[in-house]
Amino acid sequence: MLHLTKCLVVFIFLFISANLMGQFYFGKEKDIQKILDNTASFSQHYMNSEPAKIAACYTIDGKIFPGKSKIIEGLEDIEKRWTIPEDVKILKHKVTPSEIRIVKKYAYDYGYYEGETLKANGETVPWQGKYVIVWKKVDKDWKIYLDIWNTVDPE
Numbered sequence: 001m002l003h004l005t006k007c008l009v010v011f012i013f014l015f016i017s018a019n020l021m022g023q024f025y026f027g028k029e030k031d032i033q034k035i036l037d038n039t040a041s042f043s044q045h046y047m048n049s050e051p052a053k054i055a056a057c058y059t060i061d062g063k064i065f066p067g068k069s070k071i072i073e074g075l076e077d078i079e080k081r082w083t084i085p086e087d088v089k090i091l092k093h094k095v096t097p098s099e100i101r102i103v104k105k106y107a108y109d110y111g112y113y114e115g116e117t118l119k120a121n122g123e124t125v126p127w128q129g130k131y132v133i134v135w136k137k138v139d140k141d142w143k144i145y146l147d148i149w150n151t152v153d154p155e
Contacts, residue, residue: 023111027102035100035107035135035142042144043093046082055079059136059143067129067150087120095131107135107142113149128152 025032038057045053055075058064063073064081072081084090098111114128131149135142 022098023096024099025097025101027100027107031102031107031137031142032100035109036097038142038144039095039097039109043095046093047090049084049090051079051082051084054082057144058147059138059145062144063146065146065148085120089118090115091118091124092116105137106145107137109133109135112152126154128154 042054042057045051045057055078058075058078060075061073062075062078063071064078065071066081072078093113093115095113096111097109100107100109110130110132112128112130115126117125117127119125129149129151131147133144133148134146136145137143
C-alpha cells in the first residue's frame with residue numbers, strides 16, 4: 001500500500017508540473033526528442049543565416065504559410081523565403097512548444113516563438129508569435145511538412 005501511495009504522489013507531482021510548464025508531449029520519447037532537437041537546429045540555422053540548412057529541415061513537398069503571404073512551396077522557394085538580407089542579423093530565435101503529438105508517421109506541434117532582429121540601421125527589434133507545424137517522418141528523421149506562423153502583439 002505504501003508503494004502505491006508513493007507512486008500516486010509521484011504521478012500527481014509530474015502531472016501538476018507538466019500543467020505548470022504548459023507543455024504536453026504525446027508519443028515515443030525518442031521521436032519527441034528528435035522533433036525538439038530539429039526545432040533547436042532550425043533556430044540555430046536561422047540565427048546563423050543559413051537558408052539552405054533551413055530548407056533542408058523541410059520535406060521535399062513542404063509548404064510554409066507566413067503571415068500576410070501566399071503559401072510558399074518547394075525547397076528552392078522556401079530557401080529564398082528564409083534568406084536574410086546581408087545587413088540584417090537574427091540575434092535571437094526561440095521556439096517554445098505548447099504541445100507535440102505524434103500520430104503514426106505524422107506529428108503536430110504548436111506553441112510560441114520569439115526573437116530579436118538587428119536591422120541595418122543598428123535598431124534592435126524584438127518580435128513574437130504563434131505557430132503550428134505538421135511534421136512528417138522521413139526515414140528515421142522528422143521533417144517539417146507544413147509550417148504556419150504569425151506575429152502576436154506583446155502583452
